[in-house]
Amino acid sequence: MKAAQIIKYSKDFEAKIVDVPIPEINDDEVLVQVKAAAVNPLEKLIGTGAVKLIQNYSMPLILGNEMSGIVVKVGKNVTQYQINDAVYSRLPLTKIGAFAEYVAVEADAIGLLAANLDFASGVAVPLTGLTAFQGLHEELEAKAGESVFISGGSGSFGQLAVPIAKSMGLKVIVSGNSESQEHILALGADQYIDYKRENYWEVLHDVDYVIDTLGASEIAHELSIIKSDGGGRLLSLQAGPNRRFAIANDFPLWKQKLFSISGMKVDSQAAKRNIEYHFIFVRSDGKQLQEVTKIIEDNNIVPFVDPTHFMLDDINEALSLVAHGHPKGKVVIRF
Incomplete structure (x- = not known):
């Protein structure tokens, strides 16, 4: 699968598009085919090493904290999600990696995508x-x-x-x-x-x-x-x-x-x-995300998404827009 990866912390880091194996899941995880990934200021903080005292990562590292997509595989202990469920997540701090075609994520870190949102607007919700x-x-x-x-x-x-x-x-x-x-x-x-x-x-x-x-x-x-x-x-x-x-x-x-x-x-x-x-340094929590989802559905809230169309190959342009530009809503990588 394609993924956007860094090999070290750097003030001027750039993500490289690489081919890596599709991740294996454990019994408590699901495999999600990523449809959209959000680009946040947090990506720059992680890439530059600014938050490594809070969370230090092993390298190389696939960036990306927030994604939406479709469940394509389910661990044997997972009962609340099924194949083809549309979900979204603020990925666990210790296991990020949303800038990839697939991501393995603990079932208790995801929630069902709000019914009134598509993948691009939905990915603006979790974090x-x-x-x-x-x-x-x-x-x-x-x-x-x-x-x-x-x-x-x-x-x-x-x-x-x-x-x-x-x-x-x-x-x-x-x-x-x-x-x-x-x-x-x-x-x-x-x-x-x-x-x-x-x-x-x-x-x-x-x-x-x-x-x-x-x-x-x-x-x-x-x-x-x-x-x-x-x-x-x-x-x-x-x-x-x-x-x-x-x-x-x-x-x-x-x-x-x-x-x-x-x-x-x-x-x-x-x-x-x-x-x-x-x-605060926000953590993943599927149960809380479901409560947020209900509020979104009840109030028909649709988060703003920047109109610039980015694909994974455009990751560095997207990171630059978030860091130095004036986006008109959440910056989204589409798959």
Whole structure:
């Protein structure tokens, strides 16, 4: 089969198209013929080695964290999926490889493709949807009646995070560009702040939770709007891990010390306001993905997909668009 592979971590890595054997499956896995694979910023972080302290890979490595496709073989212990099922997955961290014609994946890491989506739009769901689900349920432990603000929430994350948050009974506030305002409000957001017209930190206060999609430069503003009487939390998708993240992931002591140092600045900023800082690195979870799927089907959500048509041979152009361009939705490799 054809696959896109790197042979080492490098700041200027390029994926090479190679021929490798179709993977064998174990008793708890299924073999999926990949129909679409998503290209995410995570691919660059992995290829450059930026996240190897969180997850270090053996080389050579087939890249790709997110795929949709058809089940073509089922392990003998797998009962919930059958041949010809349309499925999608955020592949397990330790066994990525979506940029290939076939992938072997644990059955508990996949979900049935949402009925209202095709393979290309469906592949935009697993990683983003699970990030939002795990962030809201596990990291923030948000409860009905509380409020959450999503900075920079007008993109692909917001279009899944907003309906998931609303399904939990939260008040949802989003900042973003004017072009996305109508769409995000239609998904259920209670308030939308056009970042070119208003500064959210000047109009918001005493928010229970903030989800940061913008990174370290925005942390001070985000902390300033969170309630400081206890229980407030800031969850970042961008600003980097800290000691809490290392402990939660059961990292060895030397990594806990390292992340304690790297996260010291933001932890200190948060502690001064009696706020907890959290960082997330999303994992696969088939059961959670099925819950996300139900929300997508109930609300007829169709994620935006960039119109540029990429095949596997175009992988480096697709990676470049994600890293340096301005895609109009999820960048997708089609098979």
